Amino acid sequence: xxxxxxxxxxxxxxxxxxxxxxLPVRLAQRQVATxxxxxxxxxxxxxxxxxxxxxxxxxxxxxxxxxLTALRDLQSYRSLTPNKSTFxxxxxxxxxxxxxxxxxxxxxxxxxxxxxxxVLSTENGVSWRVIHDILKYGLVPQLEELTEEMRATxxxxxxxxxxxxxxxxxxxxxxxxxxxxxxxxxxxYGKKVSKAQKLALKYHHEMEIMIPRQEVDKFDMLIKDxxxxxxxxxxxxxxxxxxxxxxxxxxIDMVVWHDSLKRRDPDAKVRKGNPAPxxxxxxxxxxxFSAGLFSSDKMFATGEKKVWGLxxxxxxxxxxxxxxxxxxxxxxxxxxxxxxxxGDNDLMxxxxxxxxxxxLLLNEYxxxxxxxxxxxxxxxxxxxxxxxxxxxxxxxxxxxxxxxHQRSYKVWKNILPRY
DNA sequence: CTGACGGGCGCATAGAC
DNA sequence: GTCTATGCGCC
DNA sequence: GTCAG
Numbered sequence: 001x002x003x004x005x006x007x008x009x010x011x012x013x014x015x016x017x018x019x020x021x022x023l024p025v026r027l028a029q030r031q032v033a034t035x036x037x038x039x040x041x042x043x044x045x046x047x048x049x050x051x052x053x054x055x056x057x058x059x060x061x062x063x064x065x066x067x068l069t070a071l072r073d074l075q076s077y078r079s080l081t082p083n084k085s086t087f088x089x090x091x092x093x094x095x096x097x098x099x100x101x102x103x104x105x106x107x108x109x110x111x112x113x114x115x116x117x118x119v120l121s122t123e124n125g126v127s128w129r130v131i132h133d134i135l136k137y138g139l140v141p142q143l144e145e146l147t148e149e150m151r152a153t154x155x156x157x158x159x160x161x162x163x164x165x166x167x168x169x170x171x172x173x174x175x176x177x178x179x180x181x182x183x184x185x186x187x188x189y190g191k192k193v194s195k196a197q198k199l200a201l202k203y204h205h206e207m208e209i210m211i212p213r214q215e216v217d218k219f220d221m222l223i224k225d226x227x228x229x230x231x232x233x234x235x236x237x238x239x240x241x242x243x244x245x246x247x248x249x250x251x252i253d254m255v256v257w258h259d260s261l262k263r264r265d266p267d268a269k270v271r272k273g274n275p276a277p278x279x280x281x282x283x284x285x286x287x288x289f290s291a292g293l294f295s296s297d298k299m300f301a302t303g304e305k306k307v308w309g310l311x312x313x314x315x316x317x318x319x320x321x322x323x324x325x326x327x328x329x330x331x332x333x334x335x336x337x338x339x340x341x342x343g344d345n346d347l348m349x350x351x352x353x354x355x356x357x358x359x360l361l362l363n364e365y366x367x368x369x370x371x372x373x374x375x376x377x378x379x380x381x382x383x384x385x386x387x388x389x390x391x392x393x394x395x396x397x398x399x400x401x402x403x404x405h406q407r408s409y410k411v412w413k414n415i416l417p418r419y
Numbered sequence: 420c421t422g423a424c425g426g427g428c429g430c431a432t433a434g435a436c
Numbered sequence: 437g438t439c440t441a442t443g444c445g446c447c
Numbered sequence: 448g449t450c451a452g
Contacts, residue, residue: 082424160444160445161431161443161444161445162444163443163444163445164443164444165442165443165444166443166444191433192432192433194431194432195431195432196430196431196432196444239447240447251446253446253447300430300431300445301429301430301431302430303429303430303431304429305428305429305430306428306429306430306446308429308430308445308446325445325446327429327446340447341446341447342447343447344447345447348447349425363426363427364427364428364447365428377426
């Protein structure tokens, strides 16, 4: 029994939402032409841009960094207000810019409207509004109008480990710059600035730059070497967009496992502080330290099951700090962990929906019959489906197997059965 | 119209006792 | 000092 | 912003 699921939060699971947010609905929205009136609203700014910039509009250029900053600020601003609905559109806008500019936007300082049209849906109203505004006014009025306090809040909220609440508190109590927070010693800005927050503030700029695939390849080789030297029986895999074969990644998402850990131990005590040196994670961590891949002063979190920190390629003074996320997985859950953390998000949503159709619950720990206990969905005891490979999970769901590199939406939408 | 928006986990830190 | 709650980020 | 109720 996957006992980790015992301690579920008290939040209720509303079936109404589960039903309407399931993927087939979203796919239908993507594939079926939207109603004309609705479309007019969405493409309003793209159309305005076309009219205002004239026949040569495709050759107009915007500054890559200005566009990125504006999209990120607006994304951050949106997350501070109750209405979070446009998140996917900002993410799509950012993805489009990175697709054009590569991992480091500084390498390609301007983008043409024509290029953007190729990678950014004209229905992405929020992103085209930003492009329109930059071309017309040279700035984004929506951001210029913000109060000084709100601008600081938006900037702070972009930083890793500074969420909604901390960002608002810091700005409300007078903090205006990253330096203010880095140099703060007590709670003069309302709350104490944590170690992780100071670290993220210091390396914020580097952390926002995407990682090119070749660099992850190098990390992969160095990690393999380091772990092999320390203990060849420890296995690992890099998941996420890298495993899907994409050209850039936002972080390095690693899973480690060892034959001695077969399943989650419900009675395992939660250790405070660093993992025991002889534990699996302890050995991994020490191997990473020894190889110069991690540094003890650049860690966000170091636990028995999860380690988060900044890492840079050793020996290269110009190498940027990259976020590396290591998590320990019992071998019994490994195929589910690999599947769940390789994604992409839409595929996982789709697979969970397919599982639900068969009255199964699928998550990163396993798959089993659904049983609802006071509005919470659990595995029915004894029904977990043990698999050795990811392919067996697709088999159980009666879907064709997707290799990791086929799991990006633009690929799998053409392979999996339509709805 | 209202009221919802992924769920559940691991970690660090704040707060309670 | 120990235990619990909260904030955060992750997929 | 969008959707179910």
